[in-house]
Amino acid sequence: xxxxxxxxxxxxxxAKWSSDRFFQTQAPPSNLxxxxxxxxxFVQRHMREGRKVVLVTSGGTxxxxxxxxxxxxxxxxxxxxxxxxxxxxxxxxxxxxxxSRQHSLAPYTRHxxxxxxxxxxxxADPATHVHTDSPxxxxxxxxxxxxxxxxxHLRPILSxxxxxxxxxxxxxxxxxxxxxxxxxxxxxxxxxxxLGRSAMYYLAAAVSDFFIPSTNVPEHKIQSGKGSLTIQMDxxxxxxxxxxxxWVPEGYLVSFKLETxxxxxxxxxxxxxxxxxxxxxxxxxxNRRKFEVVxxxxxxxxxxxxxxxxxxxxxxxxxxxxxxxRLSDSGPGREGGGKGGEKELEEDIIAELCxxxxxxxxxxxxxxDRSRI
Amino acid sequence: xxxxxxxxxxxxxxAKWSSDRFFQTQAPPSNLxxxxxxxxxFVQRHMREGRKVVLVTSGGTxxxxxxxxxxxxxxxxxxxxxxxxxxxxxxxxxxxxxxSRQHSLAPYTRHxxxxxxxxxxxxADPATHVHTDSPxxxxxxxxxxxxxxxxxHLRPILSxxxxxxxxxxxxxxxxxxxxxxxxxxxxxxxxxxxLGRSAMYYLAAAVSDFFIPSTNVPEHKIQSGKGSLTIQMDxxxxxxxxxxxxWVPEGYLVSFKLETxxxxxxxxxxxxxxxxxxxxxxxxxxNRRKFEVVxxxxxxxxxxxxxxxxxxxxxxxxxxxxxxxRLSDSGPGREGGGKGGEKELEEDIIAELCxxxxxxxxxxxxxxDRSRI
Numbered sequence: 239x240x241x242x243x244x245x246x247x248x249x250x251x252x253a254k255w256s257s258d259r260f261f262q263t264q265a266p267p268s269n270l271x272x273x274x275x276x277x278x279x280f281v282q283r284h285m286r287e288g289r290k291v292v293l294v295t296s297g298g299t300x301x302x303x304x305x306x307x308x309x310x311x312x313x314x315x316x317x318x319x320x321x322x323x324x325x326x327x328x329x330x331x332x333x334x335x336x337x338s339r340q341h342s343l344a345p346y347t348r349h350x351x352x353x354x355x356x357x358x359x360x361x362a363d364p365a366t367h368v369h370t371d372s373p374x375x376x377x378x379x380x381x382x383x384x385x386x387x388x389x390x391h392l393r394p395i396l397s398x399x400x401x402x403x404x405x406x407x408x409x410x411x412x413x414x415x416x417x418x419x420x421x422x423x424x425x426x427x428x429x430x431x432x433l434g435r436s437a438m439y440y441l442a443a444a445v446s447d448f449f450i451p452s453t454n455v456p457e458h459k460i461q462s463g464k465g466s467l468t469i470q471m472d473x474x475x476x477x478x479x480x481x482x483x484x485w486v487p488e489g490y491l492v493s494f495k496l497e498t499x500x501x502x503x504x505x506x507x508x509x510x511x512x513x514x515x516x517x518x519x520x521x522x523x524x525n526r527r528k529f530e531v532v533x534x535x536x537x538x539x540x541x542x543x544x545x546x547x548x549x550x551x552x553x554x555x556x557x558x559x560x561x562x563x564r565l566s567d568s569g570p571g572r573e574g575g576g577k578g579g580e581k582e583l584e585e586d587i588i589a590e591l592c593x594x595x596x597x598x599x600x601x602x603x604x605x606x607d608r609s610r611i
Numbered sequence: 612x613x614x615x616x617x618x619x620x621x622x623x624x625x626a627k628w629s630s631d632r633f634f635q636t637q638a639p640p641s642n643l644x645x646x647x648x649x650x651x652x653f654v655q656r657h658m659r660e661g662r663k664v665v666l667v668t669s670g671g672t673x674x675x676x677x678x679x680x681x682x683x684x685x686x687x688x689x690x691x692x693x694x695x696x697x698x699x700x701x702x703x704x705x706x707x708x709x710x711s712r713q714h715s716l717a718p719y720t721r722h723x724x725x726x727x728x729x730x731x732x733x734x735a736d737p738a739t740h741v742h743t744d745s746p747x748x749x750x751x752x753x754x755x756x757x758x759x760x761x762x763x764h765l766r767p768i769l770s771x772x773x774x775x776x777x778x779x780x781x782x783x784x785x786x787x788x789x790x791x792x793x794x795x796x797x798x799x800x801x802x803x804x805x806l807g808r809s810a811m812y813y814l815a816a817a818v819s820d821f822f823i824p825s826t827n828v829p830e831h832k833i834q835s836g837k838g839s840l841t842i843q844m845d846x847x848x849x850x851x852x853x854x855x856x857x858w859v860p861e862g863y864l865v866s867f868k869l870e871t872x873x874x875x876x877x878x879x880x881x882x883x884x885x886x887x888x889x890x891x892x893x894x895x896x897x898n899r900r901k902f903e904v905v906x907x908x909x910x911x912x913x914x915x916x917x918x919x920x921x922x923x924x925x926x927x928x929x930x931x932x933x934x935x936x937r938l939s940d941s942g943p944g945r946e947g948g949g950k951g952g953e954k955e956l957e958e959d960i961i962a963e964l965c966x967x968x969x970x971x972x973x974x975x976x977x978x979x980d981r982s983r984i
Contacts, residue, residue: 253839300685305899308817312673312685338645341689347729354718357730361757363773364766382762382769384755385736392755393737400736413797444681448840466626467821476676498679524679 246587255451257475264452266347267418271426273411277335279430280409284333290436290595292332293426295443297339299416303469305455310415311469317342319494319527319584323440326588328402332438337411337422337517339443345398345408360388361506388447416446420477427485435599438591439481441493449474478514485535489593489597491516492591498524504560507534508553517598520587529565532592543592563587628824630848633793637825640791645782650708653782657706663710663809663968665705668816669693670712676700676842678828683788684844688817690715692867696813699961701752701775708803710784710795712816718781719772722979733761746886775785789819793850800858807861809970811964812854814866817836822847835865851887864889865964865969871897877933880907880927891967893960902938902956906963907931936960 267273284291297320321343324336328345330332338346339518343351350357362383385391402408406466411426413419448471476492493516495507500523507519511534522534537550537557550558565583640646645831657664671691694716696858701718709718716724723730773780784799786792796814803810834907851866866889868880871929873896881891882890885905894905910923910930921932938956 303684304871308687308869308871308897310685311676312688314684322724341724344729347731348919351714351728356717357723358720358769358772360767361769364770365773380803381754382757382765389755392734394757396731396734397737399731400738446682466846467842467844469840469841469844471842473839496681498681522653524681 255475257420257477257480260475261424261524264417264421266421270421273422274425274429275411276425278289278335278410280335280406281429281487283406285433285436289331290438291335291430292327292432292438292440293325293335294320294324294440295337295423296324297342298444298464299339299419300329300414301446301449301471302455303450311446311448311471313444313446314524315339315342319342319347319434320346320440321345322440322584323442323588324408324580326399326582326584327440328398328407328594330588332566333407333409335411335426337413337443340412342416342476344410345402349395352467360384360392363422394477396572401512416449418442418446418476420474422482423477425459425487427481427489430489435602436491437486437488438595439486439492440591441478441491444496445474448472475484476514478510478516482514482516483563489601490595492517492518493519495519495521496524496527497521498537503532504506504534504551505553507532509538511558512556514556518591518594531563531587533561533563533584534559535594542593542597544590546590558587561590563590613884615936616628623981626845628845628848630850633848635798637790637794639794640786643794644794647798647802650799651786652804653674653706653708654778654791654806656779658806658809662704662706663811664708664806665700665811665813666708666710666803667693667697667700667813668710668792668796669697670715670790670889671817672712672819673787674822674844675828676823684819684821686819687897688712688715691721691816693813694718695955695957696769696815696961697781697956700785700813700954701780703961706780708782708784708799710799712818713785713787717783718775719768721770725835733757738873744937755828758828780928789847791827792816793847794816796850796854797858798852800862803862804859808863808975810859810861811863812859812865813964813970814851814864815982817869818847820847821845841868849887851883854889855889858905863891863968865891865893868892868894869897869900875923876905878904878926881924881931884909884931885927885929887930890971891964904936904956904960905934906934907953908934908967909977915966915970917963919963934963936963965983 266341281291292415295319296315298315301311302310305311317338320336320338322345324345331592334345338344348357350360362382362385364382371399410461411422413422419457427439430439448470452471476490481489482491491512493514495503495510497503497505497506503521503523507521508518517535522535525528535558537559541548541559546561548561563583563586565581670690671688674684676682676684690711692898693709693711697718697924700707707718722728723733733892735756737753738757752885763887784793784795791897800812804814823844823857851864854862855864866883868876868883870876870879876894876896880894883889883892890905890908894907895903905912909929910932914921914932919934919936921934925931936956936959938954
């Protein structure tokens with residue numbers, strides 16, 4: 239034990255889990271078959287219609303300390319990035335599987351959190367509401383209406399929400415624990431695998447690095463009478479590796495790195511690309527994530543310009559590119575596309591991703607053309 | 612280390628904290644002075660008006676594992692009990708300080724969680740909305756209205772919400788960490804202390820039993836590269852003791868016990884009453900808490916009947932009473948007072964508490980009368 243209360247050590251080799259060992263020993267969520275069937279139907283429909291599909295994961299995962307859950311370890315995430323991104327993916331014509339932490343923010347409803355912007359404040363008070371002279375008004379059966387000053391802000395959000403619902407372009411899959419998250423990620427990957435390059439995987443969820451194997455989780459609430467509490471956790475298997483190599487080798491894979499030490503951001507992003515071989519890491523600093531991110535990817539000779547400056551990096555002889563995106567970079571000519579009126583960083587992130595995804599699809603066609611000659 | 616991943620031990624004596632040591636060494640929330648000033652103004656106003664005031668704490672507390680918070684330990688609580696109870700306290704004429712976990716459920720808005728009952732579903736879709744022939748309707752500047760089928764459910768909630776806001780009977784104090792919770796609980800107690808017996812303290816928040824002293828919390832996100840993670844936490848000081856003995860000796864104090872093992876419920880509740888000397892413990896089982904609770908209190912010869920059966924218990928020569936309350940107990944004659952139409956257990960809980968609080972106030976007057984003779 240070091241003097242810090244939370245410490246990581248490499249003590250026992252059993253703390254390292256392969257994804258195979260994880261899925262062989264940890265139980266799947268009880269509703270896996272049902273969730274899987276409805277998601278498969280969604281994917282098949284959009285595949286038939288030739289639509290691109292994106293899996294957006296969002297929100298934090300929990301690690302229960304007891305089987306009857308009272309206490310759990312959690313990761314910080316309101317789910318803002320995922321919920322906002324899902325809206326822009328829908329605007330860009332994608333079908334979206336929104337796989338998110340239960341009760342984290344959701345597309346469209348996120349604009350009216352019950353604490354920061356409670357919707358009851360949008361509605362006229364029935365008690366003070368000025369009645370017109372029409373007979374219906376005096377019956378006690380009046381309409382409840384949104385206050386005039388909120389209509390302009392609400393209308394486009396409400397329209398987009400109804401469109402997403404009625405068009406069948408948005409499919410929601412909830413999770414709570416890191417265990418459920420891992421099972422569902424593998425299941426969604428398997429279901430989306432036939433989409434090949436038309437599928438994007440946008441892994442914005444804040445996934446715990448640690449978990450407690452089910453055999454080590456006590457049945458009941460840990461009693462506190464005895465002094466200090468020690469929790470020992472194993473490392474979550476790195477599923478990005480099997481995802482790239484086995485589950486969806488053709489998919490366009492985007493992962494996120496959240497750090498609090500800015501010095502670590504790019505080195506950690508490059509490390510992830512080297513380790514897992516996927517397409518893109520979006521790095522963000524905890525305190526700057528609302529207005530700044532950095533795209534880190536392998537340098538490519540045929541990458542299409544999107545008008546943004548790419549910094550060249552070389553690590554261990556490999557070439558990488560870093561593209562910084564800041565809200566102020568949008569310039570005066572590009573006014574707020576955010577449904578709420580204010581420009582949102584996710585608008586630019588999704589626009590950049592759409593270009594890269596198109597290239598990813600085009601690169602495969604070009605290869606096929608070459609192989610045909 | 613036992614074979615269970617989470618274990619508690621009595622290893623080091625430094626793991627036990629007195630509340631004095633806690634408040635001497637752990638930093639207060641940065642906005643304590645400001646929060647304190649507005650709460651004091653609220654309490655003074657209602658004291659002048661002779662109103663009873665209740666402090667309702669609600670939601671879970673977190674234990675951050677890093678100063679730049681990414682990971683934290685959390686307690687299960689959506690805040691349903693606290694938010695619902697606050698509504699019934701307001702209906703019963705109390706002024707309410709609602710001290711709750713940020714983003715947990717709040718009075719009135721709780722009826723429309725963005726995931727289980729999203730409010731956007733209540734509103735007519737502007738695109739498909741049938742227009743009347745009035746000129747205003749074609750201007751693109753139409754009202755947004757609540758769909759007819761939701762008006763009856765929403766109207767009383769909306770009215771009560773507006774009444775709580777405009778009457779100044781509801782004051783909100785948010786917290787996130789267990790550290791902030793403890794500081795704010797002491798501060799609210801100090802502010803409410805002059806209310807004497809007119810104050811009730813309804814401690815429904817799910818407070819962590821463990822914390823990490825600030826000197827042991829690392830600055831940045833714990834890196835996961837090295838294998839397993841061990842977290843060691845100290846026991847949170849038992850502040851109920853100084854609360855009863857020093858902070859608010861005249862207050863009517865209600866604490867909660869949540870257990871997952873039904874066998875432990877009453878013994879743990881009795882243990883708390885013996886240890887802290889407060890007035891009432893409300894015990895609830897994790898899986899039955901929506902429809903069943905048990906009031907556990909010291910037996911009193913002059914307790915007024917509320918029509919409910921009290922079971923007599925004797926522990927270590929002391930006499931206690933247990934009053935079970937179940938939703939079905941309300942009987943056919945007592946129809947749903949819940950704003951949403953369905954009967955809620957909190958309606959009965961608050962009714963029982965109001966009676967006990969009245970007796971608590973009356974008992975003091977009787978004592979004063981006797982001492983005057």
